[in-house]
Amino acid sequence: MLDLKWIRNDPQALDEAMCARGAEPVSARILSFDAERRQHLTELQTLQSRRNEASREIAAAKAARDEAKAQALIAEVADIKAKIQEGEETERRIDAALADLLAQVPNIPLPDIPVGEDEEGNVEARRIGEKPVFDFAPKEHFELGEALGLMDFDRAARMSGSRFTVLRGDLARLERALGQFMLDLHTREFGYEEISPPLLVRDNALFGTGQLPKFSEDLFRAGDAHWLIPTAEVSLTNLVREEILEEAALPLRFTALTPSFRSEAGSAGRDTRGMLRQHQFYKAELVSITTPETALDEHERMTAAAEEVLKRLGLHYRVMTLCTGDMGFSSRKTYDIEVWLPGQDTFREISSCSVCGDFQARRMNARYRAEGEKQPRFVHTLNGSGTAVGRALIAVMENYQQSDGSIAIPQALRPYLGGQERIGKLA
Incomplete structure (x- = not known):
């Protein structure tokens, strides 16, 4: 399996290697999954951060005996938890698709390998x-x-x-x-x-x-x-x-x-x-x-x-x-x-x-x-x-x-x- 960081840094080298092997270019598909995955992780981290912040605000509202605010925050946290759970399912789906794609990409020939079809x-x-x-x-x-x-x-x-x-x-x-x-x-x-x-x-x-x-x-x-x-x-x-x-x-x-x-x-x-x-x-x-x-x-x-x-x-x-x-x-x-x-x-x-x-x-x-x-x-x-x-x-x-x-x-x-x-x- 190839290094995903290397593919991010030099997608053209990957596609040139695939072309030399007689295979289709694949970097665009890999990077698309990768970008989707990273964007999704950022969104999850934002949700998790807000959940933690809201949990602290709930404790503060209860300490101030502001029950209405506390209940509103509790509802918000419940909604965030549901979104996180749904987001984790999406993350697993994207991870599996990316892993499956990477698993089917052949190795990169060394520079001195003769180029040929068969x-x-x-x-x-x-x-x-x-x-x-x-x-x-x-x-x-x-x-x-x-x-x-x-x-x-x-x-x-x-x-x-x-x-x-x-x-x-x-x-x-x-x-x-x-x-x-x-x-x-x-x-x-x-x-x-x-x-x-x-x-x-x-x-x-x-x-x-x-x-x-x-x-x-x-x-x-x-x-x-x-x-x-x-x-x-x-x-x-x-x-x-x-x-x-x-x-x-x-x-x-x-x-x-x-x-x-x-x-x-x-x-x-x-x-x-x-x-x-x-x-x-x-x-x-x-x-x-x-x-x-x-x-x-x-x-x-x-x-x-x-x-x-x-x-x-x-x-x-x-x-x-x-x-x-x-x-x-x-x-x-x-x-x-x-x-x-x-x-x-x-x-x-x-x-x-x-x-x-x-x-x-x-x-x-x-x-x-x-x-x-x-x-x-x-x-x-x-x-x-x-x-x-x-x-x-x-x-x-x-x-x-x-x-x-x-x-x-x-x-x-x-x-x-x-x-x-x-x-x-x-x-």
């Missing part, structure tokens, strides 16, 4: 590694998995519908190995604290990270009070909600390997074959809580941690700076890491690392006390995939496929598979 406006920051060379036509992951007898979409569809997959045998083990490898890398080499968080959260947690109220259709509801997490970002970032941290404790770095659940609303017809776009998938999430001064350096550090996963796996990838029209709702700057998939002959996103400024912190009331200061400040939050396990599995399968349909296991994963070097057809 993914076509993204800018490549760097490219690492080389495309693998095959002496045969490489297959897509679902062709490989089904031929090996280790990837079953039909049985998954019978029990759960489309966009679910059953992995068997060595592919299930490989998926588990990838998640364990990622956790070990992030905790042992990058200093993230491993967390086992709730997978079910309430409305306020999703509001805090920006998924609600705007993106409810992308989520799965679980009963009346809970939602399934679309990413562990929600659980990890909300670890600091409604807290005041000490500056010395920052940065906080959390990681978790959890299932994620997404409805994939609006993606009908896209990636319907295979497991690129699933309702349920595993992801190693990275979250950092920092001071404003260190957030941008932390963003580079987080992106490097996600990149290291792909480097250790020997995968070719590129890092893209997302343009204003392709950024997430809560982000000020985002790097997407896209891994090369030979079966598709293209790059596909495998990680997204974002710095959010104090946007989420304001929604969660997450603050810290800077050394030597009394007034708390809002923390800055960051999140990233480190990485999506299912897409890493796809990348390993397609990049390490062999001419006989088997899959070589990257060296970094072999210790997690008892030294196994290859995955062959299910016997």
